[in-house]
Amino acid sequence: MTLKRVYLVAGELSGDILGAGLMRALKARHSQVEFRGIGGPRMIAEGMESRFPLETLSVMGLVEVIKHLPELVSVRRTLRREALAWQPDIMVGIDAPDFTLGLEKQLRRAGIKTAHYVSPSVWAWRQGRVKGIAQSVDGMLTLLPFEADFYREHQVPVAFVGHPLADELPLENDRVATRQALGFDEDAPVLALLPGSRGNEIRFLGHTFLAAAELLCQRHATLKVVVPAASALRHDEIQALLSHYPTLVERVQLLNGQAREAMVASDAVLLASGTAALEAMLCHRAMLVAYKMAPATHWLAKRMVKTQWVSLPNLIAQQSVVPELIQDAATPEAIADQLHELLSDHEARLALEALFATMHANLQRDASRRAAEAITAIALGQPLENDHAS
Structure with missing residues (x-):
C-alpha cells in the first residue's frame, strides 16, 4: 500500500527545510502522493498546496502570541475542517509544538x-507534557x-531519524x-x-567573551580570534563592543556570517549554548560552552530544567565531554583558563575531535529518508523500528 495524501503543517523556516526534505523522500517512496497544509517556499516548490503563509504560525513571545491568538485559533479550526474533509493517510506536524500538537490531537480523535x-x-522541562503528546500522536520522530x-x-511510539545538519556537514573537513x-x-x-545570534545574547555575553579573549591573547602571543556575526545588526553590535578592547582589535577578524567556516578553521570554539554547540560538534572542534541570562530567568530555569547539562554535545554523549560555564561561573577569568587548557593540550583536542567525529557519524542517518519510512509505517499501522544510535 502506498500513501496518497499527507497533511503537513510547518511553523517556521527550519520546519520548511525539514518538510521539503521529507516531501522529497516521501515522493521517492510514493510517486502519486499529494500534500496539503501549511508550508514555506521550499515545501511549495516540492508540491505543497499551502493553505496559509508559513509566517502565520511564526509568532514569538507571550505578548505576540496573545495578540494573535484569535487568528491562530481560527487557522487551526480551518485546518482541522479541511483535513477532515480531505481525509489524508496521515497528518504530520513539523516542530511548532504549541500549535501543531493541538491540531494533531483533534485529528487523531x-x-x-x-x-x-x-x-x-x-x-528538559515540563516533562508532564509527555502525557498530552501521547494523546496527540501515533508516533514521534526525534532528531537526537x-x-x-x-x-x-514513557511508552510513546518513537523513531530516532537522525539530524539533517549531520547529513549536511561532511564527516571530514579541511582545517588548513x-x-x-x-x-x-x-x-x-x-x-x-560565537556570542550568539540574538541581541540579548550579545548584551549578556559580548563583554564577557571579549574580555576572556583579551586575557587569552596575553597568554598566546600569536592567537587569532575570529568572530562570525550572525547578521548585519549583530556585526554592528560586536564592532561597537570591540571599541572597548583596543589591544584586542588587531587580533580579531570580524566576519559577516561564515560561522561554519570559522569553526572549521579554529583550534577551539567559545560559544553560547544552543544549536551552535551542535554545529561545532559536527565540525569536530573542541569547545567551551558559556551562557548568561537575566537573573530572574536563570532563577526560574534552575527550578524548571531537569537535565544535568545544557549543551547538546553533553546531552547526546550523556556525559561531560564539553565544559559548561553558566551564569556566575562564566567569568572572563574562568573562560580564559578553560580555553588556555584546551589550546595548550594538543592531544586532548585530537581526542575530542575523534569523539565528535564518531558522534557525528551516529547522527548522520539520512534523516529525511528515515522520517519518510517512519511516517509510512505510522500511516499503515506498522510498528516503528526500535533502533538506537551505535
Whole structure:
C-alpha cells in the first residue's frame, strides 16, 4: 500500500527545510502522493498546496502570541475542517509544538493517523507534557537519540531519524584549506568566538567573551580570534563592543556570517549554548560552552530544567565531554583558563575531535529518508523500528 495524501503543517523556516526534505523522500517512496497544509517556499516548490503563509504560525513571545491568538485559533479550526474533509493517510506536524500538537490531537480523535517531527524539549522541562503528546500522536520522530530514549521510557511510539545538519556537514573537513580561504596563518592558533545570534545574547555575553579573549591573547602571543556575526545588526553590535578592547582589535577578524567556516578553521570554539554547540560538534572542534541570562530567568530555569547539562554535545554523549560555564561561573577569568587548557593540550583536542567525529557519524542517518519510512509505517499501522544510535 502506498500513501496518497499527507497533511503537513510547518511553523517556521527550519520546519520548511525539514518538510521539503521529507516531501522529497516521501515522493521517492510514493510517486502519486499529494500534500496539503501549511508550508514555506521550499515545501511549495516540492508540491505543497499551502493553505496559509508559513509566517502565520511564526509568532514569538507571550505578548505576540496573545495578540494573535484569535487568528491562530481560527487557522487551526480551518485546518482541522479541511483535513477532515480531505481525509489524508496521515497528518504530520513539523516542530511548532504549541500549535501543531493541538491540531494533531483533534485529528487523531477524529480517526486520522498523526505524527510529530522534531521533539519539543519535554525531556528538559515540563516533562508532564509527555502525557498530552501521547494523546496527540501515533508516533514521534526525534532528531537526537536521547530524545527517543525519553519517549521509550514513557511508552510513546518513537523513531530516532537522525539530524539533517549531520547529513549536511561532511564527516571530514579541511582545517588548513579553510584557514587559507579566510586568510589565516596556517600555524597560528585560532579561537572562534560565537556570542550568539540574538541581541540579548550579545548584551549578556559580548563583554564577557571579549574580555576572556583579551586575557587569552596575553597568554598566546600569536592567537587569532575570529568572530562570525550572525547578521548585519549583530556585526554592528560586536564592532561597537570591540571599541572597548583596543589591544584586542588587531587580533580579531570580524566576519559577516561564515560561522561554519570559522569553526572549521579554529583550534577551539567559545560559544553560547544552543544549536551552535551542535554545529561545532559536527565540525569536530573542541569547545567551551558559556551562557548568561537575566537573573530572574536563570532563577526560574534552575527550578524548571531537569537535565544535568545544557549543551547538546553533553546531552547526546550523556556525559561531560564539553565544559559548561553558566551564569556566575562564566567569568572572563574562568573562560580564559578553560580555553588556555584546551589550546595548550594538543592531544586532548585530537581526542575530542575523534569523539565528535564518531558522534557525528551516529547522527548522520539520512534523516529525511528515515522520517519518510517512519511516517509510512505510522500511516499503515506498522510498528516503528526500535533502533538506537551505535
